[in-house]
Amino acid sequence: MIRVVVVDDEALVRSGFELILGAADDLEVVATTAGAEAVDTVRRECPDVVLLDIRMPDVDGLSVLRQLRVLPKPPVVAMLTTFDADEYIVTALRSGAAGFLLKDTEPDQLAQLVRTLAAGGVVMSPKASRVVWEARPGALDVDGEAATRVGRLTERECEVLVLVAEGLSNAEIGTRIHLSAGTVKDHVSAILTKLRVGSRVQAALLAQRAGLLDDGQRHRERGR
Template sequence: MIRVLIVDDEALVRAGLRLILDPAPDIEVVAEASNGSEASQACRRHRVDVVLMDVRMPVMDGLTAAGEIGRLPGAPKVIMLTTFDLDEYVHAALRAGAVGFLLKDTPPQELAGAVRTVAAGSAMLAPAVTKRLIEEFARTPQKSAPARAQLAALTDRETTVIRAVARGLSNHEIGRTLSMSEATVKTHVSRSLSKLGLTNRVQAAILVHDAGLLD
């Protein structure tokens, strides 16, 4: 069972999201929160697998909360929900540790699928968001010295694996490409994220891009 926390400052929005998710046999809405501070507290009180969270909220916004939640032991996966399809929010949310970014006009049938996707360990971005991110990465190649210095903590093998992660390959695909077992790939990914001080594969992809290693 995937345990979900819904976070939005509008009660009607929370009720609507609950109505969409409650019928799913493998999803349980365990709590609701009206701002980022309440969300962080709820994650401490409940065992939560996935957080569906608005960006703009009083007291503590969703981006700040995503960063705070990401530092919790056994942190849940965070999907940001917003009506604002703005690059600044996408970048900030991903850098804060969110692994999903959906617009509030996402069809109801796709919402439960997104929850399942991130719970399984994959990223989930709205198609329009993904398209623009790819276009921007292609348009603005950059090589950041701090990013390269951060990646220098990795061994050559770990660097090769993390570059494959940044290209969007799954552990199975990386193993097949590099002639490694999937378990070995998983170990390399986990160790690399720990060395880099990152919480998920999306953050790793951003770092590799910033270092100019996707060329």
């Protein structure tokens, strides 16, 4: 079972997510809570995935995210928002969020998105992706430094990193390039170490600033 905690200041949102996710055989919403009790709840329940409202009146969602990221066994955290162009997207991703979910996500998509998160994938709406990739200069690592870091990767690691940036899980990447999920996991660990980042999303952001994703797109187009 994939254990999920939902953090939102609105009881209606919490109950709605609990009802939708609880209908899936492989998902269990072990707790729902407002922001003030979020960290204590996560410590107690040890969920695999946390869905965390980014804007709450009682506590800053970004602050909660940072506290969750330093737990001994931090869960995967995706931010909840009503705006797919939320100005805090880049900050949250740099702080370790694994993506964004809109609160009006279609119910039949929600369970699969949580499964993707639990499997190590990235979830983000197309508009949110544009906000990230078009972030103002200086919001992320400068191109020169990013290119230097990416230059430390092997050709295979670059290939894996491009697929990580597409939001694929280890198993999906393995299927795409004919490797076992365990081998992909080893590659991802090496990538994070070489790039000196703490999450798959941060690695993807760095790859974008280095131009690797544009190169990968052109390579795929030439191969068609």
